[in-house]
Amino acid sequence: MFEATETFAKKLDEQDSLSKFKNEFYIKDNQIYMDGNSLGLMSKRAEEKLLNVMNAWKEFGIDGWTSGDHPWFYLSENLGEKVAKLVGAKPEEVVVTGSTTTNLHQLVATFFKPEGKRTKILADELNFPSDIYALKSQLKLHGLDPDEHLIRVKSRDGRTIHEDDIIEAMTDEVALIVLPTVLYRSGQLLDLKRVTQAANEKGIPIGWDGCHSVGAIPHDFHKIGADFAYWCHYKYMNNGPGGVAGLFVHEKHFGVEPGLSGWFGSDKQKQFDMEHDFTPADTAGAFQIGTPHVLSVAPLIGSLELFEEAGMDRLREKSLKATAYLMYLVEELLSDYNFTIGNPREDAHRGGHVCLEHKEAASICKALKDHGIIPDFRSPNVIRLAPVAFYVSFQDVYQTVLTIKKIMDDESYKTYKNERGIIA
Numbered sequence: 001m002f003e004a005t006e007t008f009a010k011k012l013d014e015q016d017s018l019s020k021f022k023n024e025f026y027i028k029d030n031q032i033y034m035d036g037n038s039l040g041l042m043s044k045r046a047e048e049k050l051l052n053v054m055n056a057w058k059e060f061g062i063d064g065w066t067s068g069d070h071p072w073f074y075l076s077e078n079l080g081e082k083v084a085k086l087v088g089a090k091p092e093e094v095v096v097t098g099s100t101t102t103n104l105h106q107l108v109a110t111f112f113k114p115e116g117k118r119t120k121i122l123a124d125e126l127n128f129p130s131d132i133y134a135l136k137s138q139l140k141l142h143g144l145d146p147d148e149h150l151i152r153v154k155s156r157d158g159r160t161i162h163e164d165d166i167i168e169a170m171t172d173e174v175a176l177i178v179l180p181t182v183l184y185r186s187g188q189l190l191d192l193k194r195v196t197q198a199a200n201e202k203g204i205p206i207g208w209d210g211c212h213s214v215g216a217i218p219h220d221f222h223k224i225g226a227d228f229a230y231w232c233h234y235k236y237m238n239n240g241p242g243g244v245a246g247l248f249v250h251e252k253h254f255g256v257e258p259g260l261s262g263w264f265g266s267d268k269q270k271q272f273d274m275e276h277d278f279t280p281a282d283t284a285g286a287f288q289i290g291t292p293h294v295l296s297v298a299p300l301i302g303s304l305e306l307f308e309e310a311g312m313d314r315l316r317e318k319s320l321k322a323t324a325y326l327m328y329l330v331e332e333l334l335s336d337y338n339f340t341i342g343n344p345r346e347d348a349h350r351g352g353h354v355c356l357e358h359k360e361a362a363s364i365c366k367a368l369k370d371h372g373i374i375p376d377f378r379s380p381n382v383i384r385l386a387p388v389a390f391y392v393s394f395q396d397v398y399q400t401v402l403t404i405k406k407i408m409d410d411e412s413y414k415t416y417k418n419e420r421g422i423i424a
């Protein structure tokens with residue numbers, strides 16, 4: 001179906017209905033940016049909306065909360081409605097707020113209710129460390145020893161987590177389940193529907209970390225019956241470094257008291273009554289805590305315009321084709337160099353990036369960067385390559401693999417130390 005030639009890559013680009021979006025982003029000449037799953041690039045719209053919001057501050061001062069094109073008081077909810085379409089939620093089930101880790105703390109503080117012998121949290125041994133730190137500290141806040149009460153489902157191969165193993169671990173000692181939609185290292189996409197359904201049947205609340213899928217993969221959080229989800233917007237949503245994150249709470253939980261309350265979770269009509277009795281919003285907005293980080297939300301206004309124009313399904317379709325082409329080229333052109341593809345092959349189990357394993361991965365990443373190709377490295381041996389649908393073309397994918405071949409052929413990667421930098 002594919003061919004390992006530039007002409008073929010060009011043909012794929014000509015057939016690509018999303019190719020025009022590349023112009024919407026700031027991409028350096030002679031650079032191919034494959035690190036969208038660590039930090040997505042800045043779009044011109046994101047910049048424009050940030051300047052617009054800055055201007056509202058200049059123009060309106062305090063009145064910016066209710067004036068201007070994007071009144072700040074309603075921004076978190078208004079953007080939540082738009083993000084809801086990307087994650088398959090009702091408009092009032094999503095709010096743009098906090099960071100991934102603070103949202104996780106909020107949601108665990110809300111949904112983890114240890115009682116009797118149900119005192120454990122079920123996670124997995126491959127999740128991103130911040131999630132595990134948060135879960136351990138939440139257990140400690142309840143006076144529970146994480147060594148005993150945090151169950152981490154084991155990986156059979158060091159790369160992926162088997163859904164059967166997760167379901168088997170859902171015992172009557174488990175009070176909460178927290179799992180990633182897509183594993184940050186291998187890019188495995190879990191079967192959310194199956195796992196959520198099993199948790200629902202056992203009456204265990206389940207929440208999903210969508211950092212590596214939101215903006216790359218359409219979700220159906222409401223329909224599958226997820227209790228909650230949380231994610232960042234600085235990867236595939238291109239909201240900028242430290243950009244404000246998102247959370248989903250299923251409407252069946254509206255009215256539950258947030259574990260960590262703050263005045264921006266108030267019913268909006270009541271918030272400025274300044275009462276000491278908290279009246280939470282009757283939406284996911286209740287899970288906000290303090291004043292929104294307006295300047296770190298603003299770029300998302302622009303990004304979301306692009307998502308509306310491109311359509312989440314079309315983005316996923318292109319991303320799947322690009323990762324499939326990348327894997328094909330790796331197999332065709334790099335078979336002599338001891339690379340292993342560490343991500344699952346099937347579309348249904350693949351996220352937005354390809355996980356290329358090599359024992360000299362750190363050196364190879366450094367050499368690639370010096371050739372204008374931006375990957376990222378995860379210790380000890382993973383090169384993550386994310387051909388982001390908005391701004392990576394099929395010719396870029398072809399060029400990336402050719403460049404890897406070049407630095408392997410001429411062994412120039414050997415001039416770099418095989419160790420990670422301070423930020424990898």
Ligand SMILES: Cc1ncc(COP(=O)(O)O)c(C=O)c1O
Pocket residue numbers: 099100101102128130131180184209211212232
């Ligand atoms: C899967 C996952 N969870 C949590 C985090 C932590 O996010 P944050 O630093 O925005 O809290 C990240 C990324 O840093 C991540 O990839």
Ligand SMILES: Nc1c(O)cccc1C(=O)C[C@H](N)C(=O)O
Pocket residue numbers: 037038039128184242423
């Ligand atoms: N959040 C990050 C940061 O503040 C600096 C550098 C990288 C990140 C990341 O998001 C890393 C990412 N979560 C990962 O999957 O490795």
